[in-house]
Amino acid sequence: METCSKDGLTRTQLVDCISRVLIIAYKESTQELEALLTSEGFDVEVLRQEAKPEYQNFSRSYLCLMNHCRAWQRAMQAAQPTIIIEADFVPVVDFGELPLPFNPNQNDVGISWLYTCAPQLYYVSSDGYAEGFSTSAVAYIVNPQSACYLLELAEEIRTNVGVTNYSTWDSTIDSFLRQKKLKNYIPWRNYGEHGGLPNPEHYQNKLSKTHRADVLHGKLAFIPLYAVGKNDGNLRLLSVRFWARIKGITRLLTGRFLRVKVLQGSSSPIRLLSFAVLRQLTLNV
Template identity: 50%
Template sequence: MSRPKPGTHQELLECIGQTLIVAYKEPTEQLTQALSQAGCDCTVLRQVHQPGYETYSPSFLCLLNHCEAWKQALQSDRPTLVVEADFVPVKNFSELPPPFDPSDAEMGIAWLYTCAAQIYSVSNLSQDAKAVRESASKKSQKVAQGYSTAMVAYVITAKSAAALLELAAQIERSPGPRAYSAWDSGIEYFLREAGFHNYVPFRNYGEHGGLPNPEHRQNKLSKAHRADVLYGKLAFAPMYAYEDDQISGWNWWKVRTYARIKGLGRLLLRKYLRAEVVRKSSRGKALIRFAIARHLTL
């Protein structure tokens, strides 16, 4: 896979190739339009029902949908952006920097939307000598490696896609297609053990706009998850903002406010940045600055 030279990319869209939207029956017109206007080369992968699927758990059917995206990512020599149909990007999506180091040959997954995120390390983007001279008066961009669950929006490479397909095969064997599996919660661990570097964004590049997942409630998990901090205003209204087919400003404000409060709570309770990580890091102060600074926005 071809890799960009250090310091030559400043925007996410310069660092990716194809954009794949995984969907079942959800409408994708607004999402496709927003991402296309941002400059993404979009393809919708809509799951086709097959005999036997009626016996599969919703979580496994979701995994199968992502597997189709991973198979396509295998064929690309550039990183692939994968988003679910209920992702709502921010308006300034096209202007945002990559949340990963584009020159990192071991990049596994870079989340653009996070859930239950943790950061392990913070570093400056790799830069060549010329880029350092040209940006001497500017603050260097920092990227964080860490953990997240939820596969609402993320970037992978052909190499990491192959590893993810191996993980999917393991899940198919055990616990099997009929059982509920929180497979997305184990992706970071799996890739890290395989030697990949996994990145979480400074702020979220969009929102999970979908309605609560009944399967999560049945398995005693949070019924819904939202972005704690966004990079900007959303390109269009998420599904949860609607009431009786009309946009409800109250619903929208209520959900976003709760998400912000929950995010601040995770910071204060040391769930986003664990005390043990700070103690063991040689860049503890940089980790703390990163964790706090991301909340200093509207």
């Protein structure tokens, strides 16, 4: 089936061109997420990391990378692109019907983020697909070729940074895949929310403890973990989403989503500016 995107163009739905969804987890409950994705028509598999004695001194960032490596190994063997999501990702309603963020007939696609953190816009094609940057691995699409390259990146991290040291490996994905002559894509709006609790390792390394979607494609399918079990859960959700929207709009106005140099060097600046501004013009929190 096909769906109509925000620009009126007909696009392929996610569920029609994805081999399977791999959920990366440790001890988190994934029952609600699995049930939702299965009901959307996806083939779902959960990859849980085992607690082994040899992992005791590994940094949390490297343990996370190891989880993604297992998923990349599976994605290398798939006939179609694979969605990889972390256990605390909360999709929007009708997730499977959302448009594929890149041209399915293109053979130089690297990664396509479905959830973005600190996103940047590089280029928008005439058919509305947006090349860009994100520094998150919460939810994304890879194909066999890009999965193979990402395993090379993981080996570089292991060799150059080490298993016990903290690394922002997910922030290097874009540049690494571009060096391989691949193009990376961001969605019109986020296909879900990062529902995780604050990460102390990020804070210890002078990064923000949390990150949220700057703008959502629609209503969330269920309540994120950060608002579950609280007396004021709905108020907490609205508050978090409100400030995430404010942060996203601020990044747009200060030239961090669409940088001035990118706009000035573009052959289609109106298309870039339109994409950047219109994505924030929604009442969805």
